[in-house]
Amino acid sequence: xxxxxSSLEDLRTDERWLLVxxxxxxxxxxxxxxxxxLLQYIVQETLRGNAxxxxxxxxxxxxxxxxxxxxxxxDSSVRVHVRQLRLKLHEYFNEEGRTEPVIxxxxxxxxxxxxxxxxxETPVAxxxxxxxxxxxxWVKKAHLPWTFCAILAALCVALGLxxxxxxxxxxxxxxxxxxxxxxxxxxxxxxxxxILVVADSNYGMSRILSRQSGSLNQYLRQEFLSGPEVxxxxxxxxxLSEYLSHSTLTSFADVADVISLFRMAGSFQSQVxxxxxxxLRMRDLDHNNYVFIGSPGSNPWVSLLQDKLNFRESExxxxxxxxxxxxTNPLPxxxxxxxxLRWTGTMGEDYATIALLPNATHDGSVLALQGLQQExxxxxxxxxxxxxxxxxxxxALRISETDAASHDIWFEAxxxxxxVSGAPNSTTLVAVRRIQ
Numbered sequence: 453x454x455x456x457x458s459s460l461e462d463l464r465t466d467e468r469w470l471l472v473x474x475x476x477x478x479x480x481x482x483x484x485x486x487x488x489x490l491l492q493y494i495v496q497e498t499l500r501g502n503a504x505x506x507x508x509x510x511x512x513x514x515x516x517x518x519x520x521x522x523x524x525x526x527d528s529s530v531r532v533h534v535r536q537l538r539l540k541l542h543e544y545f546n547e548e549g550r551t552e553p554v555i556x557x558x559x560x561x562x563x564x565x566x567x568x569x570x571x572x573e574t575p576v577a578x579x580x581x582x583x584x585x586x587x588x589x590w591v592k593k594a595h596l597p598w599t600f601c602a603i604l605a606a607l608c609v610a611l612g613l614x615x616x617x618x619x620x621x622x623x624x625x626x627x628x629x630x631x632x633x634x635x636x637x638x639x640x641x642x643x644x645x646x647i648l649v650v651a652d653s654n655y656g657m658s659r660i661l662s663r664q665s666g667s668l669n670q671y672l673r674q675e676f677l678s679g680p681e682v683x684x685x686x687x688x689x690x691x692l693s694e695y696l697s698h699s700t701l702t703s704f705a706d707v708a709d710v711i712s713l714f715r716m717a718g719s720f721q722s723q724v725x726x727x728x729x730x731x732l733r734m735r736d737l738d739h740n741n742y743v744f745i746g747s748p749g750s751n752p753w754v755s756l757l758q759d760k761l762n763f764r765e766s767e768x769x770x771x772x773x774x775x776x777x778x779x780t781n782p783l784p785x786x787x788x789x790x791x792x793l794r795w796t797g798t799m800g801e802d803y804a805t806i807a808l809l810p811n812a813t814h815d816g817s818v819l820a821l822q823g824l825q826q827e828x829x830x831x832x833x834x835x836x837x838x839x840x841x842x843x844x845x846x847x848a849l850r851i852s853e854t855d856a857a858s859h860d861i862w863f864e865a866x867x868x869x870x871x872v873s874g875a876p877n878s879t880t881l882v883a884v885r886r887i888q
Contacts, residue, residue, distance in 0.1 A: 456501040468499060468567050471554055480543040483645045483740060487537050490515060495565055503564035511563060529815070534563060536739070632718050633842060634856035635808050638817045640720040644741045648713060648726045649753060650706040651746030654699060659749060663770050668752040700728050705826035706745045709833030713743060716837060729753055737812045746829055747822040749775065754820055762885045763805045763866050765822065775824040777803050777866060786883055790866065792824030797874040804828035806836060807864035809887060817860070831869030831876035841879065848884045862887035
């Protein structure tokens with residue numbers, strides 16, 4: 453299939469180009485504009501007879517906007533993206549595109565795609581969906597608090613869907629052309645998907661039931677609800693264990709933060725996705741912007757950032773001790789630790805941190821909103837949404853509007869919130885750190 457395309461109209465009707473359009477609209481390509489642009493560019497150039505020009509240097513200059521004298525030996529971004537593209541193509545043709553009569557490949561050592569006609573075998577039947585956990589055991593022994601959690605989860609999902617379905621096309625929380633305020637300008641942009649990862653309320657409850665501190669490794673292997681302490685609770689909690697292991701719940705605080713962040717995304721709202729932490733994988737952290745909502749006790753992915761932070765969540769006996777932020781290197785006037793609420797829903801003071809760091813591949817940003825309790829997490833989102841608070845934060849970090857517009861600023865901030873009846877009613881900036 454080596455026909456050369458000579459006009460735009462011919463390109464639009466070419467079966468190879470139509471295949472590419474199906475590929476870029478598929479699920480594996482919804483997380484990265486850059487991969488979609490890369491695939492379309494190299495295919496378009498190939499179909500026009502310019503495959504011989506598709507070198508790493510050429511792609512870097514033409515598509516990645518690298519300077520003309522950049523060195524591919526020192527900058528591997530083109531190779532990294534092409535490698536990711538090969539993986540995504542493989543995923544597409546193994547799943548959604550398994551019935552395609554033509555396969556698109558990018559041979560190793562080349563940047564020009566090949567189109568290969570294949571003789572498709574009878575499609576293999578898709579895997580049988582796992583059978584849902586029978587509801588009878590749960591219904592018979594359900595407790596009122598757990599039922600309330602399920603209702604809250606349904607409301608959260610409905611509210612989130614309402615936001616996504618009813619937002620006007622081409623519109624956003626602000627003007628389509630208005631630049632975003634810092635630090636949102638580092639979190640939302642046209643080149644990246646921004647993934648909002650909410651907390652897993654089941655994980656927090658499971659930690660309390662099992663009296664285990666938990667870890668990201670346990671969480672990914674679904675081992676966070678095990679151990680001798682669970683067996684002491686009683687047979688009724690066998691159904692609870694099954695329910696917590698198979699359902700997806702988050703908190704009102706997370707929904708409030710998602711709504712706030714979605715509004716602050718402005719003209720980049722179409723780039724925003726919401727993910728449940730149990731559905732995330734380590735490879736997903738590459739080449740995207742992320743917002744982690746919740747502390748390690750409810751969103752274990754946040755634990756990946758802890759060694760880069762000065763204020764770190766600490767907990768004594770899980771479920772019995774109040775959580776605190778330990779101040780690793782206290783400055784004059786600061787406390788060695790900041791203790792929050794004993795339980796969510798009570799009155800008093802809670803603490804939260806707001807941290808902005810580079811992502812794993814250093815081509816995007818990760819924002820973490822960590823509250824010791826739900827009230828603190830919600831307060832962190834409220835703090836960032838307030839223009840005066842953002843100005844106060846910039847002043848404390850000693851950065852100007854010019855600095856924020858021209859450089860990536862990495863930082864963490866500790867805030868205090870005063871809460872009444874489970875809701876924060878005021879926030880105060882307590883301490884900041886610049887992260888190098």
